[in-house]
Amino acid sequence: MCLHILGWFILTCMVCWASLAIYYSNLPAVVRPIAAALFAIGSFGAFYFIRAHVFAISGFGAIFVVVLLWWLSIPPSNNRDWQPDVALLPSATIDGNMVTIHNIRNVDYRSESDYTVRHYDASFNLAQLRSVDNFLVYWGSPLIAHTMMSFGFDDGRYLCFSIETRKCIGQKYSAVKGFFKQYELTYVVADERDLVRLRTNYRHEDVYLFRLNASKEVMRSTLLEYLRVVNRLREQPEWYNALTNNCTPNLRGHTAPYNPRGKWDWRLVANGYVDRFMYEEGVLDRSLPLSDLKKRSYINGTANATGDASDFSRRIRAGVL
Structure with missing residues (x-):
C-alpha cells in the first residue's frame, strides 16, 4: 500500500x-498552455483508463524522457532585450596581484524603478584585500534571504557581488518561473551604495551585514573564483535556477574549495537561517549571542540616515562586529 502511494x-x-x-x-x-494542459490531461487519463498500468507507465516514461531532454536542450543566451540595470555584463582582467574590473555598476537611484545606470572600471591590488562580508537580505518569508558578498580593501573601497536573475524588459521575478529556465544568471559587480542602498533605502527590505572570519588566502581565492565565473558568464551564459543555481548555493561553491570548514547544510537551501549556520561554524564573531550579534548587524537605520553619502560603506559598518 505504501509503495503504491509513493508510486502515485x-x-x-x-x-x-x-x-x-x-x-x-x-x-x-x-x-x-494548450500543450501543457494536453500533457497533464493525457498523462492522468492514461493512468486512470488504461488497465495495463505497466504499459501506461512505460509510455508516460518515454514521453517524459523526451520532454526532459528537450527542456534540457533549451539554451541560455546573452542576446536579449535586457533591463538597463543588467544589460552590461562585468568582466575582469587578472595580472598577478592586480585585478581590473570592467563595468562596475554604480546606479543613481531616485526610486526603485526610476534610476540612471552608470558603470566604471577600477583596479584593485589583491595584496591589499583586508575583509570579506556577507549581506543577508530579507524581503518576505524569514525562511528565504538574498545573499551578497563584499570584499574590502585597505584604501577603504568595497567590491560587492550579487548573484541575480538577468531579467528582460518587462519581466518580473517569480519563484515558480525561477525553476524553469525563465531567467539567465548574472553576477552584478557594484558599489555597496548601489546594491545595498537599493535594498535598504528603496525596496525597504531588511538587511544584515555580517563580518566574516576568513584568512587572507581564503579571501583572495574566493574573490578570484567570483571573477572567474564573471568572465565565464560573458562567454558561456547560464540559466538561473531557484534551487540549484542562485545566490547561496553558488556562494558556498565559491568558498568551499578554499575553506576546510565548508560543508553542505539544509540552511543553505532555507537560507534565511544561514546566519545560524555561519555562527555555529565559527565564521561569525561569537563574542555575543547570535541574537545580539544580529541586532548589531541590522543596518537599515544607518543606511537610510546615510543616504547617498560617499562614505556609505564606512558608515553602515559603524558598530557592526
Whole structure:
C-alpha cells in the first residue's frame, strides 16, 4: 500500500514538473498552455483508463524522457532585450596581484524603478584585500534571504557581488518561473551604495551585514573564483535556477574549495537561517549571542540616515562586529 502511494506521488510530481516545463518554455506563447494542459490531461487519463498500468507507465516514461531532454536542450543566451540595470555584463582582467574590473555598476537611484545606470572600471591590488562580508537580505518569508558578498580593501573601497536573475524588459521575478529556465544568471559587480542602498533605502527590505572570519588566502581565492565565473558568464551564459543555481548555493561553491570548514547544510537551501549556520561554524564573531550579534548587524537605520553619502560603506559598518 505504501509503495503504491509513493508510486502515485512520484508520477504526480513528474506530470506536474513536465507540465510546468512545457508551460514555461520557449514554445510560442499561444501553444504553451494548450500543450501543457494536453500533457497533464493525457498523462492522468492514461493512468486512470488504461488497465495495463505497466504499459501506461512505460509510455508516460518515454514521453517524459523526451520532454526532459528537450527542456534540457533549451539554451541560455546573452542576446536579449535586457533591463538597463543588467544589460552590461562585468568582466575582469587578472595580472598577478592586480585585478581590473570592467563595468562596475554604480546606479543613481531616485526610486526603485526610476534610476540612471552608470558603470566604471577600477583596479584593485589583491595584496591589499583586508575583509570579506556577507549581506543577508530579507524581503518576505524569514525562511528565504538574498545573499551578497563584499570584499574590502585597505584604501577603504568595497567590491560587492550579487548573484541575480538577468531579467528582460518587462519581466518580473517569480519563484515558480525561477525553476524553469525563465531567467539567465548574472553576477552584478557594484558599489555597496548601489546594491545595498537599493535594498535598504528603496525596496525597504531588511538587511544584515555580517563580518566574516576568513584568512587572507581564503579571501583572495574566493574573490578570484567570483571573477572567474564573471568572465565565464560573458562567454558561456547560464540559466538561473531557484534551487540549484542562485545566490547561496553558488556562494558556498565559491568558498568551499578554499575553506576546510565548508560543508553542505539544509540552511543553505532555507537560507534565511544561514546566519545560524555561519555562527555555529565559527565564521561569525561569537563574542555575543547570535541574537545580539544580529541586532548589531541590522543596518537599515544607518543606511537610510546615510543616504547617498560617499562614505556609505564606512558608515553602515559603524558598530557592526
